[in-house]
Amino acid sequence: MTTVHEIAALLPEPAELRAHLRALAVLEGTICGDPRSASYTFDPAWGPGVEAALMENGSGDEFSVLFSPAGVLIRGFDHESRMSPYGTDDGQTWPGVVDEVPAVLRPLLEQPAFRDEGLGLTRVTACLWRETGDTAWRTGSAIDFPSDNADPDGSDFLFGLLTDRSAEAVQDHFEEDYERPVPLDAVRHVLAGHALTPAVVTALNPNILSESVLLHRIAAHPEVAAYLAGDGEFDIARTDPIEPIALPNGLPVEPVAGCNAGGTHYLCGPAVPGVPRPVLYTDSEGRASLIAESLAEALTLAIVLPSWHDALAGFRPPALNSDYLQDHPDHPAVRDRLLAALRLPPATDQDVLTRLLTTAPRTTPDGFLPHLVDEEDSEFDPMFRRVAP
Numbered sequence: 001m002t003t004v005h006e007i008a009a010l011l012p013e014p015a016e017l018r019a020h021l022r023a024l025a026v027l028e029g030t031i032c033g034d035p036r037s038a039s040y041t042f043d044p045a046w047g048p049g050v051e052a053a054l055m056e057n058g059s060g061d062e063f064s065v066l067f068s069p070a071g072v073l074i075r076g077f078d079h080e081s082r083m084s085p086y087g088t089d090d091g092q093t094w095p096g097v098v099d100e101v102p103a104v105l106r107p108l109l110e111q112p113a114f115r116d117e118g119l120g121l122t123r124v125t126a127c128l129w130r131e132t133g134d135t136a137w138r139t140g141s142a143i144d145f146p147s148d149n150a151d152p153d154g155s156d157f158l159f160g161l162l163t164d165r166s167a168e169a170v171q172d173h174f175e176e177d178y179e180r181p182v183p184l185d186a187v188r189h190v191l192a193g194h195a196l197t198p199a200v201v202t203a204l205n206p207n208i209l210s211e212s213v214l215l216h217r218i219a220a221h222p223e224v225a226a227y228l229a230g231d232g233e234f235d236i237a238r239t240d241p242i243e244p245i246a247l248p249n250g251l252p253v254e255p256v257a258g259c260n261a262g263g264t265h266y267l268c269g270p271a272v273p274g275v276p277r278p279v280l281y282t283d284s285e286g287r288a289s290l291i292a293e294s295l296a297e298a299l300t301l302a303i304v305l306p307s308w309h310d311a312l313a314g315f316r317p318p319a320l321n322s323d324y325l326q327d328h329p330d331h332p333a334v335r336d337r338l339l340a341a342l343r344l345p346p347a348t349d350q351d352v353l354t355r356l357l358t359t360a361p362r363t364t365p366d367g368f369l370p371h372l373v374d375e376e377d378s379e380f381d382p383m384f385r386r387v388a389p
Contacts, residue, residue, distance in 0.1 A: 253280065
């Protein structure tokens, strides 16, 4: 028999548990493509001073892990358990499950979100807690569990990914839930606390950042389209370059966006489903550079670092982007809103700068420095300038 008593011995320290729950929410939100429909979610502002990790499987089973200054409270509810208040003779919480919850944590248990107000009961079959400064997880000490069930309170079923936190267990869970492969390396990346990258997002959900889906999202979101057409210099309505170009490596190019200054963004290579194409930018002065390894990266660059042209010319933080931020102090909030609208992973100035400075040097040696079609001696000049350490 497995009960909360066994689970308590397997749970990690609160900080590790919090990080793991956040990672589960990030993973599933990416795998399913819409965090609002995920079973695992994490709300850092669930209540005053309270963060909430929530799980609802859509079949009536759920748990909540609430992190507060007073400590952590874990509430689980297995709707088929004999210990469910819906199944008891008196319609009350099973004796001993919550009787010993400390007074400082009891308000977390009695939140309206966890109560059936019509019947006046809290949905709970399993409960654990840990006050701030405590050295172990606590449970009710005098619970008389039904003896005819290997998982009487549902804790083994509900908290499986909290006790076995291995990447393999998490991978197996989401592959079973979504009935498709989930790359183990991508799971490990997220569980380790690393930031999402477009490559990891694409590995977890090949369609979420596909070129066609991203272009559709831009067209369907006026704020995103307006920003990209203006400050982002990535106007998807401008796909008519001044002059046709060709690449030394022979890859085809497809204009995908333009800017007010006469520049053009190209997707390089044949359009193959699931295969990202690098993005080349050419300006009106006969200069060019690779700027991203995919459309998702190029959009992230345009949103996060609108002064990326200066980075290619040698500018580095703190001067890089400083003038733009001075004129647009709300840019961090706008950035986060636009990335979320496109389902792009969060990114910082340094994240996108590092990617840009890794990609741009490939322009010439990898055959991406273009020339004008059918014109001799018409090779573009590279935009990227190396900066001495």
